[in-house]
Amino acid sequence: MSTSSSAASSSSSSIPRRDASPVRRTRGAAVRPSVIESHGVCSYPDLIDDRTTVTTLLPFLLLAAAAGALFVEAALLRRRVSSLPVRIHVNGTRGKSSVVRYITAGLRSAGIRTVSKVTGVVPTYSSLTGEDSVIRRFGPARVQEQFMALRRAAAEGAGAAVIECMSLQPEYQELEARWLRPTVSVLTNVRDDHREVMGETEQERIRSLTSAVQPGVTVVTGEERLLDALHAAVRVRGARLVSAPLHNGAGTDTAAQRNIGIAVAACSAAGFPAEKVLPGILQEAERDRLRRLHRATGGSTSLFIDVFEANDVESTAERFAAERRSAPYRSVTIILNTRHDRPVRTADFVRWILTLGTEVRSVVLSGTHSAAAERMLRSGRCRAFVVRCEPDEWSEVRGEAVPVGGERMIVGVGNIAGAGHRWRSVFSGGPA
Template identity: 25%
Template structure:
């Protein structure tokens, strides 16, 4: 029995050695590897860089974690990744095999690690990027990445490469990241100006960041922007569904559930306010909660208190509805302003033209609501 265990152990060690050798060989076959990290906008920035670099003539392979994992091949085709079990950072190893088999010049990888130790392992032992990107520092994954923005920034900095190039769009933490990058002999490139015209593509900070990367690769800004205008959005990106319900009311359902942190939700809300055709209607704020996201649960109570005057009603969906309701009532929200969503009939019984701004988390009940509403009407950007 001991001999069998020993043989199995030696076999596994040999397997890991061969895997590491193959990974290193494949890594050396790819001219540029770009590692995209951050709290919000990783998938979008990855896609924008992908589109801009393709427009510039590069052979690009991109792996997106996003709402659902997928990759965009050198041929531009998007393929859904079917996982066996939970997400694992070893998934990135198989991506190198696919990218080299398609003779990619550039591999763009969205970081799929959350815990600080795993982020470090992902960069140093698997990815070994030439270019590191941190989109921003926001309050999310507080249970795993740290309870303060400074701690979250420190965690994210684990993926800044050694002897490489670094980009960020976070104005508050660029000096901190630059300090970390310098200690790793990595050059930090200055922020690119955010222009209002970029808003027609996506949030200006995302577009400016992606454009800055393309600029580094000597791609003309006009060419890169033209490519970005046609980029394919992530399935979980901000979308609005317009439909007419059973009572004849026109309802606009703004799906901001993928943002899932209060700061990002507020940025999206400010963008929505500029759409007069949405903001002039009766307004609902819908919060969808997950049972296992306690820190986010608490964050959205503060979010409601801060912004409740923008809305006529507060809708509660998902898990722990009674607890959440008790907490927001204790915080001063009027009882007649709070509605618990038990089924889809609520949406069909809205009597006035309305806008529903949905935030929190897309998992569970949130996904079911989104699927139901998108099945009723027309989806717009």
């Protein structure tokens, strides 16, 4: 008896008493864990209070809320886009903004309630009344800017929206077009620019620009030289290409003739005949032409030709040659506005200026890459008078750069960004 009693006593003493169990504190609250007997060892389960659970799940809850908001926003955007019967997406290397304005003017003259958005250096939204409002950017351009324009167009009850493609990267071009679901696409031309994004070869540039083409859409183009390659690229994407003819009634400016032809063809593809849209298009083209400012000063005629927005040499040379044919001015001054982040463009324009030889009397260099441009011109033995000058210094060098008397042509080229707008103000605000 004593032996069994002793064993029982020994056995009972090996089991911890409830009152003697250790106390575990969790965030200030005393918690006494349950005791689990397993081979004489006590194990303690993990303790999770409500606050720990919420903290753990919070990122997932926020992610789910964001996904839900995006789903709702996408559904609303699709509905707004569907409320716009005519949707025209304008892409290409050069002339996009002009073509957007021409198409908009043409549709309005046909009685269509039309809004538009151009990108360029100054992104602008044109309402149903034709009132332009600058879109303010806080940081780099973002594709959401296009979605905001579409929301505004739907809210105004527009019957047509003409939107300029704002993206360079092919994937973003495709994203724009996928959301816009254009009824007509425009590809103005394929030129050599933005090689770091568009590619080094013509085939790479074609692939980049046609990434915005959606299946089943009609694509209108003014490109002539690469027409066969464009036909093949557009056909691969399940679309149809239409070549726009030049409009011969637009004077000698080939670029204007081509842009007017593109606008007429795009409106026709959208279902509006040329006779209804052409009056508005021609009126807008005339406003574009008036950017060239004729001024009479002391018996001499000065003509300022604004080609700052044509960032590539091919478009600039085409416009320059057309102006020289229509008005063979004796003295030519070229203002080259440069950008340090576009060194290839600077070199291209310098090479073009050197090919003009004695046709150019003086070259005025401005912008953040002007020192490099000056070195290139001098190393290329440029015969023209070369001077570095910003717009606010023009009055100091004008006498040397532009001779007094006779007929004078001043051509602004290179880049509109930076000093380009200020050069415009110089020549629109007073005599050259």
